[in-house]
Amino acid sequence: MAKQFLNTFLADQSAPATTTVTAGIAGNGIFRMLTEADVVRLVKPRKLFSHKGTYGHVLLVAGQEKTMGAALLSASACLYGGAGLTTVSIPSRGLTALNARFPEIMFLERKALSAPNNLDKFTVIAIGPGLGTSAAAKKHLRNLFRIQKPLVIDADALNILAASPELLKKIPAGSVITPHMTEFDRLFGKHETWYGRIDTARKQAEQLNIIIVLKNQYTFCIEPSSKVSINPSGNPAMAQGGMGDVLTGLLAAYIAQGYTEIEAAQLACYLHGRSGDELAKKWYTVTATAVAEHIPIVLRGLVK
Numbered sequence: 001m002a003k004q005f006l007n008t009f010l011a012d013q014s015a016p017a018t019t020t021v022t023a024g025i026a027g028n029g030i031f032r033m034l035t036e037a038d039v040v041r042l043v044k045p046r047k048l049f050s051h052k053g054t055y056g057h058v059l060l061v062a063g064q065e066k067t068m069g070a071a072l073l074s075a076s077a078c079l080y081g082g083a084g085l086t087t088v089s090i091p092s093r094g095l096t097a098l099n100a101r102f103p104e105i106m107f108l109e110r111k112a113l114s115a116p117n118n119l120d121k122f123t124v125i126a127i128g129p130g131l132g133t134s135a136a137a138k139k140h141l142r143n144l145f146r147i148q149k150p151l152v153i154d155a156d157a158l159n160i161l162a163a164s165p166e167l168l169k170k171i172p173a174g175s176v177i178t179p180h181m182t183e184f185d186r187l188f189g190k191h192e193t194w195y196g197r198i199d200t201a202r203k204q205a206e207q208l209n210i211i212i213v214l215k216n217q218y219t220f221c222i223e224p225s226s227k228v229s230i231n232p233s234g235n236p237a238m239a240q241g242g243m244g245d246v247l248t249g250l251l252a253a254y255i256a257q258g259y260t261e262i263e264a265a266q267l268a269c270y271l272h273g274r275s276g277d278e279l280a281k282k283w284y285t286v287t288a289t290a291v292a293e294h295i296p297i298v299l300r301g302l303v304k
C-alpha cells in the first residue's frame with residue numbers, strides 16, 4: 001500500500017508533511033489507520049449456549065425534557081449494538097416514550113443513582129447524551145465518579161466537566177470520553193490547528209489515563225499510551241444531530257460485551273461510520289436512527 005500521511009486525515013493539513021500513518025492497528029507507529037481486517041479480527045462471534053447475561057448490562061444515564069431523543073437514540077444503539085441488557089436512567093417523563101419505542105429496554109429512577117449498591121450489577125455505565133448541565137446532572141456525574149469504575153462520558157457530561165476543572169481531574173482511570181471538536185476545545189482550551197488538538201489529546205489521554213475519542217470526519221481514538229488509531233469510515237451524509245448519541249450507545253454496548261475500552265472505541269467508530277457508508281449508497285442523507293438500526297446488518301456482512 002502507498003505511504004499515507006497524517007495530513008490526509010486533517011481538515012487543515014496542519015501536521016508536518018512527513019508524518020506518516022501506517023495501515024492497520026498492529027503497526028508500530030504512533031498514527032495507525034483502522035482497517036476492515038482489523039475490525040473483523042476484533043469481533044468476537046456470538047457463542048453457542050449464550051444468553052442475555054453473556055453480553056453484559058449497560059446503564060445509560062441520559063436525557064432531559066427537551067433532549068429525551070438523545071437518550072432514546074443512544075439506548076437504541078445499545079440494543080442494536082448487541083448488549084445483553086440495557087437500562088436507561090432518564091427523567092420519568094420519558095418513560096412512556098421509552099416503553100413505546102423500545103420495550104426491550106429497562107428503566108432506573110434518577111434518584112437510584114446516588115446509592116452505589118444499585119449500580120453494582122451494570123457492566124458499564126455511559127453518561128451524557130441529552131443530559132443537560134443542571135445542578136442535578138452534575139450531582140449524578142459526581143456520584144458516578146465516586147464508584148471509581150471506568151465510564152463512557154459524552155455530550156453534556158463533557159460540558160459539565162468543561163465547566164468544573166476540579167471534577168475533570170477526578171475522572172475514573174480507564175474511562176472513555178467522546179468529544180467532538182467544540183466539546184474538546186471547551187474541555188482543554190481553544191486550538192488553532194487540528195495537529196495541535198491531537199497533540200493536546202495525546203498528552204491529556206496520558207495524564208488522565210483515559211481514552212479520548214476525538215470525533216470528526218475522521219475520528220481519532222487516542223490511548224493512554226498516546227498511540228492514535230484513525231477511523232476511515234463515515235461520510236457527510238451522517239452530519240446530523242443524534243449521530244454522536246448513537247456512537248456512545250454502541251461504545252457502551254461493546255464494552256458490556258467484554259471488549260476492552262480501546263477495542264470497543266475502535267469497533268464503535270468503524271461500525272458506526274460503515275453503517276453510514278452503506279446507507280449513503282442509497283440515501284443522500286442518513287438519520288442517526290437508521291445508522292443504529294443498520295449495525296447488525298453491517299456485522300452480518302463482515303462476520304461470516
Ligand SMILES: NC(=O)C1=CN([C@@H]2O[C@H](COP(=O)(O)OP(=O)(O)OC[C@H]3O[C@@H](n4cnc5c(N)ncnc54)[C@H](O)[C@@H]3O)[C@@H](O)[C@H]2O)[C@@H](O)CC1
Binds near residue numbers: 069071155
Ligand atoms: N434528539 C435529541 O435529543 C438531540 C440531542 N442532542 C443533545 O443535545 C445536547 C447539546 O448538543 P448541541 O448540539 O446543542 O451542542 P453541541 O455542544 O454538541 O454543539 C454546539 C455546536 O458545536 C459545533 N459542533 C458540533 N459538532 C461539531 C463537530 N464535529 N465539529 C465542529 N463543530 C461542531 C456546531 O456548530 C454545534 O452547533 C447534547 O447533550 C446532545 O447529546 C444532540 O445530539 C442533537 C439531537
Ligand SMILES: Nc1ncnc2c1ncn2[C@@H]1O[C@H](COP(=O)(O)OP(=O)(O)O)[C@@H](O)[C@H]1O
Binds near residue numbers: 239240242
Ligand atoms: N462528515 C462526517 N464524516 C464522518 N463522520 C461524521 C460526519 N459527520 C458526523 N460524523 C460522525 O457522527 C458523529 C457526530 O457526533 P456529534 O457531533 O457528537 O453528534 P451529536 O451531538 O449530534 O449526537 C461522530 O461520530 C462523527 O464522526
